[in-house]
Amino acid sequence: MVVEFEKLSDDAKVWIYPSSRKFYPQELDPLKEKVSSFVTSWAETLDGEISYQLLYNRFIVFGVEDEVKLTNSQLDEQVAFILKLQLEYEVELLDKMNVCFKQGEFVQYKDVKEFKKLLKNKSVNAKTVVFDNLVQTKYDLENFWEVPITDSWYNRFL
Incomplete structure (x- = not known):
């Protein structure tokens, strides 16, 4: 059953797909x-609550209650859907190792090599907010997804 994202428990499993660019206004609807x-059709194959969010016009987030036992086939459906979006919108959504970070009010997306250069050139610093797209629960999404570099796994680049 599809529910509002806020209604998912803190233990709900999440998947975050960062886009290599912000979706254009005409693409959003x-x-x-x-x-x-x-999500509606996917929910029909699941026994439990599911939801989604689009954040910063850049991140696609799926959430499924922890007690829902997903099959490999159901996970494959999710990835196939994301692959389809990648082709249609000409964006990268599956590369979770690239770095998403805030620069002022904007969210940037860089490969790790470029990000290291930005650190070296002091274009970003230890206080720069990064997005940890590897978080796995709703609680972690709400509390540890947007954090300063020093509080993230990216701190090894400092």
């Missing part, structure tokens, strides 16, 4: 419709 349609 069709994208939301596609994600909503996918």
Whole structure:
């Protein structure tokens, strides 16, 4: 059953797909419709609560209650859907090792090599907020997804 994201428990499993660019305003409504349609049909194959969010017009987040036992086939459906979006919108959504970070009010997306250069050149620093797209629960998403570099696994680049 599809529910509001806020209604998911803190233990709900999350998947975050960062886009290599911000979705354009004219893409947002069709994208939301596609994600909503996918989640609705995906929920029919699951026994439990599921939800999604689009954050910063850049991140697609799925949430599924922890007690829901997902099959490999159901996970494959999610990845296939994301692959389809990648092709349609000409973005990268599956590379979780690239770095997403805030620069002022903007969210940037760089490969690790470029990010290290930005650190070296002092374009970003220890206080720069990064997004840890490897978090796995709703609680972690809400508390440890947006953190200063020093509080993230990226701190090894400092």
